Amino acid sequence: MREELLAYLWKTQYFSRKSLQTTDGDDLIVVKPGQENSNAGPDFSNAHIQLNKTLWVGNVELHIRASDWFNHRHEEDTNYDNVILHVVWENDIPVFDISQQPMPTLCLSEYVPNSILKKYERWISQDKKWISCADKIHTVPKFLQTQFWERLYVERLMEKTALFQHWLSLTKNNWEAVFFVAMAKGFGLKQNGLAFANMALATTWKAVLNSAVNTE
Secondary structure (H helix, E strand, C coil), rough: CCCHHHHHHHHHCCCCCCCCCCCCCHHHHHHHHCCEEECCCCEEEEEEECCCCEEEEEEEEEECCCCCCCCCCCCHHHHHHCEEEEHHHHHHHHCCCCCEEEEEEEEHCCCCCCCHHHHHHHHHCCCCCCCCHHHHHHHHCCHHHHHHHHHHHHHHHHHHHHHHHHHHHHHCHHHHHHHHHHHHHHHHHHHHHHHHHHHHCCCHHHHHHHHHHHHH
């Protein structure tokens, strides 16, 4: 088992969700698995789970073994104080939350069919290819490949165009203001681009012009 597969199973909820229970025997319903976090901190944020009849909203942390919680020193990190569910593959030791209460834990290995694990093992045992279907691409007709690539190009262009159209509507078709927002997004790079763009949108264009004049 790899943590990448564990995260995929949780994100897609690709396991038997009937009669889920924590390791302490509490009834568990996954309302929302949360948003996957690629940065520091818990693996999933803003998850909604129901334990018995109580709805909890918070973070979810995933580990192959429950003891990894201590191996990674999460008990010393305040970023993990709001973890409402610990999803593990092996529940080797009990884990406690910040108030020293047993951490609600879901042992996912009890709910994942063996067929999924066997399929995953077949995938990772294949010779390394740039994509899994690399040896079958030649069987796809050329015109279908071309149509697929053209469609990807159009969808990407539409996605970028929609963002600029949204900015134009917010700035009342002020292209200079939109350029400022786009430049701010660029400074934020991939991780913080949209946050920088929203900050620029929150700044009136008049304030930007006044600032430019005052710095001359």
